[in-house]
Amino acid sequence: MAHVYGIKKRLEKFGIAEKTAKEIIGNGNLIDITAKMETSLEPDMMIQILESCACGTAKKYLEQSAKIGKTLAGKALEEKISLISSDSEEICGNADGYAVFR
Numbered sequence: 001m002a003h004v005y006g007i008k009k010r011l012e013k014f015g016i017a018e019k020t021a022k023e024i025i026g027n028g029n030l031i032d033i034t035a036k037m038e039t040s041l042e043p044d045m046m047i048q049i050l051e052s053c054a055c056g057t058a059k060k061y062l063e064q065s066a067k068i069g070k071t072l073a074g075k076a077l078e079e080k081i082s083l084i085s086s087d088s089e090e091i092c093g094n095a096d097g098y099a100v101f102r
Helices: 002-013 018-025 030-040 043-053 057-072 077-084
Strands: 091-093 099-101
């Protein structure tokens, strides 16, 4: 319940309309709340609200993910796999062109 209360307070703090906030909070299920935030809020606003509720690790994770995404952009699947799994042979490409984990 403490997490729901924190999210509710952050929605107020970020100026989300009361009606929208009530729709997002719904029955208080955190998974439902996140899904409703994805459909009700702009992505940047959702990230700001969730980051303000977290320990600050979300921003670092997003920055690292963005950096990896830029590094891999435009590269062939096999090259992406080799870059990601440099210390491991757990990732490989399948016949459909998707990366799979073994």
